[in-house]
Amino acid sequence: MNWTNIKLILAREIRDQLRDWRTMFMIVVMPILLYPLMMSVTKISQLAREAPSRVLVIGARNLPEVPPLVENNRFAPGLFPTGEKSRLLEIVFEGDEPSVPGEPPRDMRARARTAIQQGTYEVALYIPADFADRLDAFQEAIRQHARRPDERPAKTVPAGALVVPKPEVFYSTAEKKSQTAFALLSAVLSRWTDQIGRLSGLPIPLEAGTRQHDRRRRREQDDLRLAAGALRAPDQLAPDATPLM
Numbered sequence: 001m002n003w004t005n006i007k008l009i010l011a012r013e014i015r016d017q018l019r020d021w022r023t024m025f026m027i028v029v030m031p032i033l034l035y036p037l038m039m040s041v042t043k044i045s046q047l048a049r050e051a052p053s054r055v056l057v058i059g060a061r062n063l064p065e066v067p068p069l070v071e072n073n074r075f076a077p078g079l080f081p082t083g084e085k086s087r088l089l090e091i092v093f094e095g096d097e098p099s100v101p102g103e104p105p106r107d108m109r110a111r112a113r114t115a116i117q118q119g120t121y122e123v124a125l126y127i128p129a130d131f132a133d134r135l136d137a138f139q140e141a142i143r144q145h146a147r148r149p150d151e152r153p154a155k156t157v158p159a160g161a162l163v164v165p166k167p168e169v170f171y172s173t174a175e176k177k178s179q180t181a182f183a184l185l186s187a188v189l190s191r192w193t194d195q196i197g198r199l200s201g202l203p204i205p206l207e208a209g210t211r212q213h214d215r216r217r218r219r220e221q222d223d224l225r226l227a228a229g230a231l232r233a234p235d236q237l238a239p240d241a242t243p244l245m
Contacts, residue, residue, distance in 0.1 A: 052090040053181035056115050058108045059127035059167075060093050064135060067195040069188075079188040089185060092121065109168070116170045122181040124170040134165040139200045164193040164202070173243045 017023050055075075063069050068076050070091065077086040094111070112124035166189060171182035 052088055053122040053177060053184075054120075055089050055091050055181065055185060056094060056112060056121040056124040057091050057127070058094050058112055058124065059129065059131070061095070062127045062129060062131040064132065064196075067192060067199060069192050075185075075188050076192075079191045080184075081187075085184070089123075089181065089188070112168075112170045116172050116178070119172070119175070122171070122175065122178040123185050125167050125185065126170065127167045131165060131167065135196070138163070138165055142200045142202055164197050164200075166193055171243060 057070070060070060069079070070076065073091055073093075074086050075089055075091065080086050094108075109126055109128070112126045115121050115124050169182060169185060169189070172178040
């Protein structure tokens with residue numbers, strides 16, 4: 001092996017490469033142009049994924065004041081894993097009263113379904129007119145359940161009465177943004193109903209409370225990935241959800 005010949009060959013190859021402008025362009029100029037472009041595309045894609053989703057809320061006047069689901073025309077920040085995630089859901093309110101006095105009441109559940117099918121909103125939240133009555137019945141069932149056996153009324157409390165009532169959610173399975181917004185809203189509603197249960201005195205066994213805490217932690221981690229568009233929204237997050245094609 002002659003090192004002198006190797007050095008001569010190496011020097012000649014380097015000189016030939018430096019003389020070829022196309023090679024120098026690919027080595028020096030192309031990375032300078034591509035890296036900022038790639039960073040810009042990544043940033044734009046991230047901003048597009050985090051664009052607020054429009055949520056149609058029908059019957060907001062039927063919601064209880066405590067715990068609050070809506071504060072200052074937004075979902076309560078405390079119901080999100082991080083407060084700034086509340087901006088990802090933009091609320092548009094619509095009343096359930098007739099638009100013209102004297103007209104019969106509109107079918108607002110059908111209105112929520114139509115709004116999703118037409119693509120006007122990503123998610124629709126429907127709070128029925130009897131929601132307050134259902135919540136009162138739930139709290140009364142909790143009070144009866146908490147009494148001593150000899151103080152309870154003869155009529156037993158049905159097991160379904162001890163379930164926290166939930167609004168109905170409509171979303172589209174054909175739109176990824178709708179699924180992502182649905183998953184985030186479902187987690188918000190789950191935390192809200194947890195608060196209702198605690199304020200109402202819903203008894204939770206120790207082992208159930210531990211499992212609930214673990215589920216809540218996993219749910220918060222999933223929310224962060226969902227809001228970034230990195231996880232597909234699972235259909236089982238909200239039992240009272242109505243998926244639409």
